[in-house]
Amino acid sequence: MDSTELSRRGFLKTAGLLGAAGLGGARIASAATASPSTITLPFENGTRTIVQYPQKKPLILLTGRAIQLETPLTMFDPTDIDMPVTSNDSFFVRYHNATIPLTIDSAKHTITVSGNVNTPLALKVADLKDPAKFQSIEFYAVNACTGNSRGFNNPRVTGGQWAHGAQGNAKWTGVALKDILAKAGLKAGSVQVTFNGLDQGAESQIPDFIKALDVDVANNGEVMVAYAMNGADLPFLNGFPVRLVVPGYTGTYWVKHLYEITVTTSVYDGFYMSTAYREPDNACTCETPDALSPTTRPVSHPRVRSFLTSLIEGAQVKSGTAVPLRGIAYDGGSGIKAVDISVDGGKTWVGANLGKSLGNYAFRAWEATFTPATPGPFAIKVRATANTGEVQPETQFWQRTGYGFNAIETVNVTAI
Ligand SMILES: Nc1nc2c(c(=O)[nH]1)N[C@H]1C(S)=C(S)[C@@H](COP(=O)(O)O)O[C@H]1N2
Numbered sequence: 001m002d003s004t005e006l007s008r009r010g011f012l013k014t015a016g017l018l019g020a021a022g023l024g025g026a027r028i029a030s031a032a033t034a035s036p037s038t039i040t041l042p043f044e045n046g047t048r049t050i051v052q053y054p055q056k057k058p059l060i061l062l063t064g065r066a067i068q069l070e071t072p073l074t075m076f077d078p079t080d081i082d083m084p085v086t087s088n089d090s091f092f093v094r095y096h097n098a099t100i101p102l103t104i105d106s107a108k109h110t111i112t113v114s115g116n117v118n119t120p121l122a123l124k125v126a127d128l129k130d131p132a133k134f135q136s137i138e139f140y141a142v143n144a145c146t147g148n149s150r151g152f153n154n155p156r157v158t159g160g161q162w163a164h165g166a167q168g169n170a171k172w173t174g175v176a177l178k179d180i181l182a183k184a185g186l187k188a189g190s191v192q193v194t195f196n197g198l199d200q201g202a203e204s205q206i207p208d209f210i211k212a213l214d215v216d217v218a219n220n221g222e223v224m225v226a227y228a229m230n231g232a233d234l235p236f237l238n239g240f241p242v243r244l245v246v247p248g249y250t251g252t253y254w255v256k257h258l259y260e261i262t263v264t265t266s267v268y269d270g271f272y273m274s275t276a277y278r279e280p281d282n283a284c285t286c287e288t289p290d291a292l293s294p295t296t297r298p299v300s301h302p303r304v305r306s307f308l309t310s311l312i313e314g315a316q317v318k319s320g321t322a323v324p325l326r327g328i329a330y331d332g333g334s335g336i337k338a339v340d341i342s343v344d345g346g347k348t349w350v351g352a353n354l355g356k357s358l359g360n361y362a363f364r365a366w367e368a369t370f371t372p373a374t375p376g377p378f379a380i381k382v383r384a385t386a387n388t389g390e391v392q393p394e395t396q397f398w399q400r401t402g403y404g405f406n407a408i409e410t411v412n413v414t415a416i
């Protein structure tokens with residue numbers, strides 16, 4: 001009932017290759033090349049198996065230990081231009097550590113708030129859902145992995161070789177972290193708030209996944225302890241029963257299976273803040289392999305991006321026929337101002353129609369029509385501009401971590 005279980009048997013059964021029978025959905029099948037149970041992402045060593053985990057559709061397996069599943073780009077295709085929402089069963093999954101809980105009883109799950117506070121708290125999920133105790137908040141926001149699209153970097157970098165599917169947009173429901181912190185009462189001298197989830201390193205020397213936010217971010221009224229995603233319980237692999245939602249910040253801060261909130265009096269220096277998830281501390285957040293930035297800072301906002309989701313690389317279209325183009329765009333929280341399309345490799349651009357806004361943190365869908373006049377190759381490009389004025393670059397900046405990838409995408413199609 002309240003308890004969600006990912007049984008070991010269930011994992012063994014589902015973590016392997018699925019037969020063709022498990023592969024519903026023409027979209028995956030059409031994107032697959034080598035066999036129905038693999039997909040080849042458009043970069044070197046990009047062949048991946050398709051697997052199905054509990055509560056998920058067949059998704060792209062990046063690694064099984066820790067579990068990392070990628071959403072095929074075509075699953076973002078906004079069939080409703082006003083509702084570019086990623087379903088719970090297609091939402092990507094990213095863990096750092098292999099040891100994740102397999103059973104969580106949400107009735108027993110406790111979230112503690114301690115450290116530099118007046119009143120330490122021990123909250124149940126039911127407390128968070130109780131309107132007499134907390135007001136609920138709800139908004140759409142993109143959870144995008146900091147390393148999304150890492151596989152496209154040139155020079156290549158180490159780390160998970162994601163294509164563009166380590167991102168998703170959902171409606172999140174929960175309680176403002178600010179309200180929880182107010183109940184605990186921050187003492188003077190509070191500097192950061194740290195967040196720990198139930199997963200652990202497989203061995204004691206492997207660091208636990210713990211993240212920190214500055215107190216002013218934690219208290220911005222938008223950071224949420226979420227218990228629902230698209231109106232349902234969080235899928236187990238997306239952080240059941242509660243996770244942190246940090247709109248406008250990359251996925252690394254969105255701690256899953258959250259159970260420990262600690263207020264600190266100094267900057268937290270755990271591995272995932274002081275060593276991992278850092279970017280060059282300069283204006284372009286860039287560096288080169290020969291001249292690495294001497295200073296780094298914690299990553300923060302996703303950069304402006306857009307994707308064509310209605311046609312895949314190498315697709316064939318009919319000349320003389322109107323081909324619908326659709327896709328999505330988002331940025332770090334200012335919202336999307338414009339999406340432009342080029343079908344001649346970037347020489348000329350036309351504006352796309354934007355769907356309804358689901359808020360500045362959400363995916364914004366776009367649509368356009370393309371009528372190839374003649375048979376032959378066409379390079380379709382999509383370029384988003386954020387309300388800040390930030391535009392996707394033509395050439396990608398580089399970081400040793402492969403973070404921040406947001407260059408304009410090109411999809412090559414052939415009109416026949
Ligand atoms: N407990 C826990 N939370 C976590 C992580 C993790 O390894 N453990 N990974 C983070 C990272 S890097 C990302 S990108 C997001 C991914 O969220 P998702 O798995 O729900 O898609 O979860 C974040 N929260």
Ligand SMILES: [Mo]
Nearest residue numbers: 145146251252
């Ligand atoms: Mo991530």
